[in-house]
Amino acid sequence: MEISKKLSGKNVAIAAGLIVLFVVAFVLVLRAYRQEGERRAAVISESGERDPSHVEVFVKLVSVDPIKGDASARLDFVPHGDLTPDNGNTLSRDIKLLVNSATGKQEHVFEKSKRMNPVDVTMNLYDGTVTDYPFDHHKAYLEMYLEGVRGKDEKSKAGAAPPAAPAPTPAPQGEEDDEEGPQRQHAQAAPQAEAAAEEEASIPIGVDFFGSIPGLNIKAEKTSQTDEDLVGIDMEFERASTVKFFSIFVMVVMWGVTIVVLLMTFSIVMRGRKIEVGMFSFLAALLFAFVTVRNAQPGSPPIGSYSDYLSFFWAEIIIALCLLSIVAVWVYRPAAK
16 A cells, blocks of 8 residues: 555656656747747838838738748728828828839829729749758848829820920121020939929838748848838748747657557567567558658648658658568568467
């Protein structure tokens, strides 16, 4: 009775320790998830918000497909100040958006007295390959610029004939009229007019980034070329720590089961252990079970990734050879008398 009580107390202590370890691991996993969630939003540029008449842009990452090599984002716009007469519902002038979309339109015009509807853009992924799963790393770049566009009324006014210039002063007798004078004055005034037009065309913007894609760790920051008018976003994507942990866990399990099967086969072939019929179904089931487990990894690409070369291919080959070895021994070994 005393021995059983000591064993019972020891078992209780072990069980309590395992429960504590499980709770600690559970809390750490939730903490890691929360930290990843905090990094999914970032303020890219606030310089444009210093101007009361600016456009606030919200960049929401919609999808990332490393297999296709592209990422999609949705741009939402909120105009402020003189750009909207009714507090963000409609525009007071035409605005053009220039964006480096890989597919679709790269120029979008928002007309006066209408809302700035969201725009979907597609970016190419570079500097990474999906076959490095789960250690693959990808990058993307988004650039946007807003400028004012002349409306029809402004264009008609601009295209109208200019007012008549005052009559030139007659030149003294013996000297010809300087016909190049008005042209020279026009040539000097044109660069100043173009510079003023360009200065009025640019519209300050402020950009906020939001990215929440399951299984990916996303990092976004502004580029060095970012200013009040032109905003560039450098994005980096890699597998989340939970995805890496699960993929590594699957690889370790595959190797562990494979080593156990290899030892069992060695015991049958070399030491003459009795062959059980259930061994055949067990090994045959493992061949197909490993395929299912391998494809169950979150965001796993088609067969041929880095993780396959680390564990999956070896596990399938070794188990198949073990199965064939056990079958051969069962066929050729003499039956026990």
